[in-house]
Structure formats: structure tokens, C-alpha cells
Amino acid sequence: MLAALTKSDKLPQGERRRRERALAAALRLDADQAVVTSARTGEGITELREAIAAFVRDAVA
Structure with a gap:
């Protein structure tokens, strides 16, 4: 999750x-x-993208 x-x-x-x-x-x-984000400031957006990519990679593997 x-x-x-x-x-x-x-x-x-x-x-x-x-x-x-x-x-x-x-x-x-x-x-x-858990990734803390703010669209307004951009905080955590890169980390969220990386976490989603890792989640998808793990789900496919």
C-alpha cells in the first residue's frame, strides 16, 4: 500500500x-x-513519483 x-x-x-x-x-x-506532498509547493512530488514507480515495478515482478 x-x-x-x-x-x-x-x-x-x-x-x-x-x-x-x-x-x-x-x-x-x-x-x-507514506509520502507527504504539496502540489502548491512541490514538496514530495518527486518522492511520490518514485514511490509509485517502485510500487508498480514490485507489483509486476
């Missing part, structure tokens, strides 16, 4: 990290399965 946590620009840094950990724990995700 891969989760994109969007709109990261809406939260202060500390709150964003807290929510990222809480959501990852609630969804039982490993650290590399």
Missing part, C-alpha cells in the same frame, strides 16, 4: 510530522509507504 498525504503546506512543520506518524500508524504503514 502507498499513501499520499496531501496538502502538507496547510500545516505547521511539527503538526505535519505528528499527523504523518499518526496516519502511518493507523494504516499500519512502513515509513516508505
Whole structure:
């Protein structure tokens, strides 16, 4: 599973990290399965693309 946590620009840094950990724990995700993103600032977009590509590669293999 891969989760994109969007709109990261809406939260202060500390709150964003807290929510990222809480959501990852609630969804039982490993650290590399949750990617924090913001379309507005571009944060995490490259990482999300790379994670999607890896996810697809693993699913096909």
C-alpha cells in the first residue's frame, strides 16, 4: 500500500510530522509507504513519483 498525504503546506512543520506518524500508524504503514506532498509547493512530488514507480515495478515482478 502507498499513501499520499496531501496538502502538507496547510500545516505547521511539527503538526505535519505528528499527523504523518499518526496516519502511518493507523494504516499500519512502513515509513516508505507514506509520502507527504504539496502540489502548491512541490514538496514530495518527486518522492511520490518514485514511490509509485517502485510500487508498480514490485507489483509486476
